[in-house]
Amino acid sequence: MVAATSAVVDLVKNEKVHAIIGPESSGEATFMIKLGEKAHVPIVSFSATSLSISPSHSPFFVRTAQNDSSQVQAITTIVQGFGWHDLVLIYEDTEYGRGLIPFLTDALQESNIRVSFKYAIPTSMDPYEISQHLHKMKKRQTRVFLVHVTSPFGSALFPLVEKAGMMTEGYAWLLTNTLSNCLDAMDPSVIKSMEGVLGIRPHFPASEALENFKRRWKWSAPELNIYGLWAYDTIWALAMAAERIGDVSNLGFLKGRGSDVEGKTDIANLRVSEVGPMLLKEMLNIKFKGLSGDFHLVNGHLQPSAFEIFNMIGRAERLIGYWNPEEGICQNIANKKPNEKYSTSVSKLKKIIWPGDSITAPRGWAVPADGEKFRIGVPKKQGFNEFLDVTRNPQTGELNFTGFCIDVFRAVADALPFPLPYEFELFKDDAGDNSVIYDDLLHQLAEREKNKFDAVVGDITIVASRANLVDFSLPYTDSGVTMLVPIKHNMHRSMWVFLKPLSLDLWLTTIAASIATGIVLLILEQNARRESLQPLELLCLILWFPFSSLVLPEIIYASDKKLFVNFRHFH
Structure with a gap:
């Protein structure tokens, strides 16, 4: 960083340059950009892609490359496509390495992908320390690793990964474009240790000019990567900007505030370029x-384009597909279909060779060999063995747990999107008796300090007193309790069977109330009649009313005479 700063001061003060192409790394960029702002000299970089520096915050910084955030959506789509819900993030403990982590973590979490662990490789790159952390990660359940490092850190990491046995079947390793763009410059032994790794890198379309340049390049240099192409385009863009502003021989550097003052440093004495702002405007x-x-x-930076998805096989890279912002994952970037929906399907990719020469995509998790298991308590009782049964193998002495309750638990555990290591244990009380007492079993589950069980599986009825101790799952079967009663076929049958639904007291009370109502109605109607009724007729009407009120409609006939009573007045 000191050397880069000294170079900027020398170029501006002594060489009188009006633009600088650089820096090469993001770590050198921060202070160089401040010097460029002070001298009004554009700092143009084709390789400083870290999100910790931004043209929006630094007006004299131009990034002629894609920033690191452009790959976040591509990585998230790939992880989604394989159905992985957890991953481990490994990055270098530098300003460049830390810059992408917040953006990447937020994007993954928005897609319901959890970053279960983060490991920052120290700048010392101590092999022993890295190996210790790798063994700790190996004991975890997550088997998907996303690596965001530069080539020096990658060269130190992957041989240790292979040595730790983490390049075997069941593991998945993904590279960000930082390391993917520099694989050609890495040692062949390191490349060999990366077999089965997936990576992404920016896609540059084929063209006649590119092929001609590659032919000329091969005569004097090794394989060309994306940074070389961005550097070539950067020089062309800066040259075109210089041509547009024309002759600037009469322009130079103006004195800035505090410049040319004795006793101040070279940085404080930097002058201000008149040409720099003009170059910057044309460049943009x-x-x-x-x-x-x-x-x-x-x-201030290049727009995101398509990414290539490749698979490391042996010492070479095999292109297996593409990703672009409009279509998502696709097989061929050249054949874009109109109105194509965004795809996260990895079936569009070519066949992938995973670590351990496996052709089956890792499920993303595994049960560690030395990991702790959940202890599931199981009661034992006599009867209803179809629901739950515990038997002992006479030869091995091992317990066999079977039954409908056990089958339901195993089916649920297999359907979970994460591993659930467990083992069944037979319930025994403090005296060693395994006779089933459900309340005692639930008390052992509720008493955390005893640490006997993590869960209980069995035909345990949900009641209020037990629900105060533990949390029950939703009921997955009905107890089906019913009542069986005998049918008596020799019951005496008569015409009065309709009286059975009501008791004798209720029938008598109903009849008495109806007779009383009839008497009241006759008294009220007596004044409206022109002729008086005989006592026998009055008695018939009073006795007839209870029956007619239950059986007949609103109009009552008695002795061929109409009784004009509108019962609606009493409703």
Whole structure:
């Protein structure tokens, strides 16, 4: 960082440059950008992709590359496509390594993907310390690892990963584009230790100009990567900006505040460029077809493009598919279909060779060999063995747990999206008796200090007193309690069977109330009649009313005479 800062001061003060291409790494960029702002000299970088530095916060910083956030959606889509719900994040403990982590974690969590553990590789890259952390991660259930490091850290990490036995079947390793773009420069032995790894890197479209450049490049240099193409396009863009502003021979550097003062440092005495702001303005407006694709700066950096998804096989990289912001995962980037829906399906990728030469996609988790298991208490009782039965193998002495309750528990455990290591244990009280007493069993589960069971499986009825001790699952079967009563076929049958539903007292009370009502009605109606009724007729009407009120409709006939009573007045 000191060397980079000294170089900037020398270029601005002695060489009188109006723009600087650099720095190479994000760690050197922070202080260099401040010097560029002071001298009004644009700092143009094709490799400082960290999110800790941004053109929006530094007006004289131009990033002619994609920033690291452009790959976040691609990584999240790939993890979603394989159905992984947890992963371990490994990154280098530098400003560059830490810059992407908050954005990546937020994007994963929004897609219901949990980062179960984060490990920052120290800058010392001590092999022993890294190995110790790898063995700790090996004891965890998660088997998906996302690596965000530069090539020096990657060269130190993956040989230790292979040595720790974490490049075997069941593991999945993903690389961000930082390491993916530098694989060609890594040692072949390191590449060999990465077999089965998946990675992403920016896609640059094929063109005649690119092929011609590659042919010329091979005569004097090794394989060309994306950084070389971005560097080539950066130089072209800066040259085009210089041509647009024309002759600037009469322009130079102006004195800034506090410049040319004795006793101050070279940094404080930096002058201000007159040409720098002009170059910056033209640079941000330039558009052309470069070797890396369309060169167009938005908010000071290149816009995200498509990514290639590749698989490490042996010492080579095999392209298995693409990702782009419009379609998601696709097989061929050239054949875009109109109105194509965003896809997270990994079935569009070519066949993948995973670590351990496996062709089956890892499920993302595994039960560690030395991990703790949940202790599931099981009661033993006589009868109803279809629900729950505990038997002992006479030869091995092992207990066999069977029955409907055990089958339901195993089915639920298998359907969980995460591993649930467990073992069944026969319930015994403090005296060693395994006779079933459900309340004692639940008390042992509720008393955490005894630490006997983590859960209980059995035909245990849910009652209020037990619900105060433990949490029950939803009922998965009905007890089906019914009442059986004998049918008496020799019962005496008569015409008065309709009187059976009501008791004698209720019948008498109903009849008495009806007779009283009839008497009241006759008294009220007596004044409206022109002729008086005989006592016998009055008695018939009073006795007839209880029966007619239950059987007949609103109009009552008595002795062929109509009784004009509107019962609605009493409703």
